Amino acid sequence: KAGVTQTPRYLIKTRGQQVTLSCSPISGHRSVSWYQQTPGQGLQFLFEYFSETQRNKGNFPGRFSGRQFSNSRSEMNVSTLELGDSALYLCASLRGGARGETQYFGPGTRLLVL
Amino acid sequence: SQELEQSPQSLIVQEGKNLTINCTSSKTLYGLYWYKQKYGEGLIFLMMLQKGGEEKSHEKITAKLDEKKQQSSLHITASQPSHAGIYLCGAHYNTDKLIFGTGTRLQVFP
Numbered sequence: 001k002a003g004v005t006q007t008p009r010y011l012i013k014t015r016g017q018q019v020t021l022s023c024s025p026i027s028g029h030r031s032v033s034w035y036q037q038t039p040g041q042g043l044q045f046l047f048e049y050f051s052e053t054q055r056n057k058g059n060f061p062g063r064f065s066g067r068q069f070s071n072s073r074s075e076m077n078v079s080t081l082e083l084g085d086s087a088l089y090l091c092a093s094l095r096g097g098a099r100g101e102t103q104y105f106g107p108g109t110r111l112l113v114l
Numbered sequence: 115s116q117e118l119e120q121s122p123q124s125l126i127v128q129e130g131k132n133l134t135i136n137c138t139s140s141k142t143l144y145g146l147y148w149y150k151q152k153y154g155e156g157l158i159f160l161m162m163l164q165k166g167g168e169e170k171s172h173e174k175i176t177a178k179l180d181e182k183k184q185q186s187s188l189h190i191t192a193s194q195p196s197h198a199g200i201y202l203c204g205a206h207y208n209t210d211k212l213i214f215g216t217g218t219r220l221q222v223f224p
Contacts, residue, residue, distance in 0.1 A: 004156070033211070043202060043214040056211045090156055092212075100145055100164060103212060105156040 002027065004093045004106035012112045018079040021109045025072050025093030031055075032074040033103065034066060037088040046089075049074050050096075078111075086113045117141055118203055118215035126221045132191050135218045137203035139184040146186045147204040147212065148177050157202065160188075190220075198222045 005024045013019050025032050033056075034046040045058040049068035066076040078085055088110050092103035121136050137146065145164040149157040161170045166181030174191045190197055203215040 006156075035214075042216055045211045045213065048211060058211065088154060092157075100162075100206075102147070102159050102162060104159060105149075107156040108154070110154065 004091060004104055006089075006091055006106035006109050008109060009107065010110050010112075012114065013081050014114050015081055015083060017081050018077060019081060019111060020075055020077045021089055021091075021111075023074045023076075023091035023093075023106055025074070025091075026104055029093040029095050029104075030072050031094040031096060032068060032072065033092045033094070034074070034076050035090045035092065036060070037090060037108075038084075038086075043090070046076065081113045083113050086111060116216055117207065117213050118205055120201075120203060120215040120218045122218060123216065124219045124221075126223065127193050129194060129222055129224050130192055132189065133193055133220070134190075135188040135201050135220070137186045137188070137215050139205060141184070141207055143179070143181060143184050143186075144206050146179055148186070148188055149202045149204065149214075151200040151202060151217075153200070160201075193220075193222045195222045195224065 007022045023032055031050040033048040035043050037043045046060055047066050048056040052068045063079045068074040088108045090105050090108045092105045094101045094103050117140050119138050127133050147162045148160040150160055151157045161177050163179035169178045176189045179186045198221055201218045204212045
């Protein structure tokens with residue numbers, strides 16, 4: 001069974017631009033969570049989607065948004081990029097998204113904002 | 115404030131030595147996950163502990179959950195260079211989202 005895939009793996013953008021990252025969960029998994037990882041703040045939860053609906057949301061500004069498609073693939077978008085948005089963005093896949101389920105992570109997308 | 119604190123933040127050990135990483139919660143734990151991350155890569159699931167007193171092992175890694183102390187420990191026996199990486203604990207609190215600890219960076223030298 002294929003694992004979680006994220007594209008692109010690396011991205012360089014400039015301040016003010018916007019970016020879209022993609023995550024394809026494990027086949028049969030319906031929940032996708034997104035995380036931001038930085039050296040200063042560690043791993044922080046962005047949001048979770050289940051069956052095309054946002055189910056949980058972290059404490060990030062509205063510039064960060066996401067969506068999930070009917071095939072469970074998910075995208076996250078960051079508009080008006082800031083230098084502080086430079087980070088490793090990870091997505092995780094779960095079968096049903098219930099508490100107690102294991103989250104399987106993708107390799108991440110490393111975003112550098114110049 | 116951080117809900118999950120890990121200690122130590124960084125650990126350098128000689129190959130073959132045993133080591134322990136701790137994860138302490140400021141709130142009641144409903145289960146705890148341990149993940150390992152190679153630098154700049156995704157997280158690899160190690161194990162999940164759900165009940166107080168539960169102990170699980172995978173190869174040379176053992177994790178325990180002490181619900182009373184709201185703490186979990188991860189113990190590596192006879193460390194190897196392949197054990198190097200960042201170890202992260204994660205927990206659910208009153209929502210389904212997973213909160214992660216501060217991380218422990220482990221280096222193993224020959």
